[in-house]
Every structure is written in C-alpha cells, then in structure tokens.
Amino acid sequence: MAELGPRAGSPAVHRAARVLSELAAHDEALSVSELSRRLGLPKSSLADLVGVLVHEGMLARDLDARVRLGGRIRLIARGLVGGSPLLEVFARACAEVRELEGRTLVLAVLLDLDAAYLAVRPGARPLPLTLRPGVRLPAWSTGTGRALLSALPHDAVERMHSGWVPESPSGHPFRLRELLDSTALARARGYASNAELGEMALAGTAAVVQGLRGCVAAVGSIVALDEPGRADGDTDAEAVRTLARRLAELIEA
Structure with a gap:
C-alpha cells in the first residue's frame, strides 16, 4: 500500500495504527500474512509488531494464530x-x-x-x-x-x-x-x-x-x-x- 507522503513521528507507531485500522474495518480475524499483503508491509517486521500489540492487549490471537482487536481497545473506546x-x-x-x-x-x-x-x-x-x-x-x-x-x-x-x-x-x-x-x-x-x-x-x-x-x-x-x-x-x-x-x-x- 503506497504511503501518502512524509509523516512526522515514529514509523512503528504509524504501522501500528494502520494494523489497528485494518482490523477495525473487518469483522474477521486476519493472519499476519494477510495483513502483510493488505498493508504492503514486510511480514517479518509486521510479525514483531503484532506480537507487541498482542502483549499489550491491543490485539488478541485466535487458536489458528489469526489476530483481531483485543480487549484493551474496548477499554480505550470507553x-x-x-x-x-x-x-x-x-x-x-x-x-x-x-x-x-x-x-x-x-x-x-x-x-x-x-x-x-x-x-x-x-x-x-x-x-x-x-x-x-x-x-x-x-x-x-x-x-x-x-x-x-x-x-x-x-x-x-x-x-x-x-x-x-x-x-x-x-x-x-x-x-x-x-x-x-x-x-x-x-x-x-x-x-x-x-x-x-x-x-x-x-x-x-x-x-x-x-x-x-x-x-x-x-x-x-x-x-x-x-x-x-x-x-x-x-x-x-x-x-x-x-x-x-x-x-x-x-x-x-
């Protein structure tokens, strides 16, 4: 996915925001491979980012390793x-x-x-x-x-x-x-x-x-x-x- 121009701040934060936005836009859980394809991001770095988001409760991982929005998002949405x-x-x-x-x-x-x-x-x-x-x-x-x-x-x-x-x-x-x-x-x-x-x-x-x-x-x-x-x-x-x-x-x- 093409970037829309230079942006200030940490690239990792921008990537995390894109991951959360992509999952929020779909009802189903997605694999890291699918997220990588949709976002145009390297699978290896995306896997590390997803791991951090899961650890922080922003994402939850299903039994088949697919991820969806986690419970902490609901608390933030309050x-x-x-x-x-x-x-x-x-x-x-x-x-x-x-x-x-x-x-x-x-x-x-x-x-x-x-x-x-x-x-x-x-x-x-x-x-x-x-x-x-x-x-x-x-x-x-x-x-x-x-x-x-x-x-x-x-x-x-x-x-x-x-x-x-x-x-x-x-x-x-x-x-x-x-x-x-x-x-x-x-x-x-x-x-x-x-x-x-x-x-x-x-x-x-x-x-x-x-x-x-x-x-x-x-x-x-x-x-x-x-x-x-x-x-x-x-x-x-x-x-x-x-x-x-x-x-x-x-x-x-």
Whole structure:
C-alpha cells in the first residue's frame, strides 16, 4: 500500500495504527500474512509488531494464530462514550428490543462533523452499504448524526456547519437551513431521521442515549429504502427510542 507522503513521528507507531485500522474495518480475524499483503508491509517486521500489540492487549490471537482487536481497545473506546460500559451492553440491549429484530442497529458518536460508528449489529437483510465499527459518515446526512447534532444547542450546530462541510456520499447538496430544521424536529420528537434524503439508498432512524452528563452516543436502525414493510421514516421510531432508554438504564445501573 503506497504511503501518502512524509509523516512526522515514529514509523512503528504509524504501522501500528494502520494494523489497528485494518482490523477495525473487518469483522474477521486476519493472519499476519494477510495483513502483510493488505498493508504492503514486510511480514517479518509486521510479525514483531503484532506480537507487541498482542502483549499489550491491543490485539488478541485466535487458536489458528489469526489476530483481531483485543480487549484493551474496548477499554480505550470507553473514552468516546463518556467512560460508560455502553459498548459492552449494546448487544444485550439490542436483543431485548424485539421490535427491532432483524434490523441493522448501530451505535455512533460525534467526531468533528462526522458520525463515527462504534458498534454494529448486522440485520437479517444486507444493506447497500456495509457498516462496520470505525466507519465515519457526514453527520448532517445520517440519522444517527442528526440525532447527535440535536443534542447540541441550535447555534452550536449552525457554527459548526458555517464553513467547510463534508460531502454527502450520494452527492446530496448540503443546506444549512434543512439541517437546522431537521435537528429542531429531532429535539421536539425525541428521534431523528434522514429518510427524506435517501442517503446511499438507506433510511436511518436514531435517538440519543443519555448518560449522567448528557448525551453519550446515538443509537439507530438502518434499513434499505426498498425494504418490505418500511412505511416511512418513522417506522422504527418508538422502538429506537425504547432501545436508547434501555441503554441509558444499563449504563447507569
């Protein structure tokens, strides 16, 4: 894999970051040989680096010697959700809300102007876009992102989007007034939706997960626009709000 230009700092740190990013982008464990091929790094030096990351708990090694993200990554990720055990209880809460059975469910936080996905519960039906932990999408064009923005003051959202704004993956034009209207509506009704945009042929419905200090994340369902039984953007609204409340209960318990 070609480098994008000179970078400051330790080359080993950059290589470690690339290893972690590559594993975060895939659900399956990978061998050192596969990582070497994907990253364009020498297998011998990569094996030494992987060994250090395993020792530090950043990676875990399976019985067949393949590696995946380790338990320490989850502890670090707690910093993104206010130090709460939100990632640990996400799967449990999803399973408890039976109305969302078969739906793709996501947990996201706001990073700059993006919704960054920390956890994904795949649904029964494949989506046009494969969502994995680590994926970032423009907050203004996604249901989870709009929910996260709705937790901020109106003027803060306006200031954040007064300059450069990330482009929609589907080419939808950004309109500040439409974003402000959508976040105001989300505050009023307790959930957000991007169904009218049809971003990447998907519709997302999301609600804020409240912690002791306010919003810690947003949880949402994502469905294909042509999914059978999807009546409109509000189809999963009450169930998603129930899921957000359940997550709040679990992290405060």
